[in-house]
Amino acid sequence: MMGAGAQGSLGVLLDSLGNDTYIGGSQGSASPTVDPTYHNATQCGGNFSFLVDYGGTDKYSTGAKNNSFNTRGSASGFLIDRPLETGPQ
Numbered sequence: 001m002m003g004a005g006a007q008g009s010l011g012v013l014l015d016s017l018g019n020d021t022y023i024g025g026s027q028g029s030a031s032p033t034v035d036p037t038y039h040n041a042t043q044c045g046g047n048f049s050f051l052v053d054y055g056g057t058d059k060y061s062t063g064a065k066n067n068s069f070n071t072r073g074s075a076s077g078f079l080i081d082r083p084l085e086t087g088p089q
Helices: none
Strands: 010-016 048-054 069-071 077-082
Touching: none
Parallel strands: 010 048, 048 077
Antiparallel strands: 069 077
16 A cells, blocks of 8 residues: 555655655555545545655556556546656756
């Protein structure tokens, strides 16, 4: 569970630089529902998740591509892989 949100939570994973391999099925995934036996969905606000990787050549077992933007699980789950931007030389 990397940067995953469920049961009224916020999940965040932020990585900067380096070549990384992410293994697992919940990378940046937000569950679309909240189990009412745990939390009242109208009071907790739902689930939000972010996996953001900045720089490097990365691999994702979920099939996400390097340098891409993906929504995962529900509309509030994000897997974002950004290239390293270098300024003017």
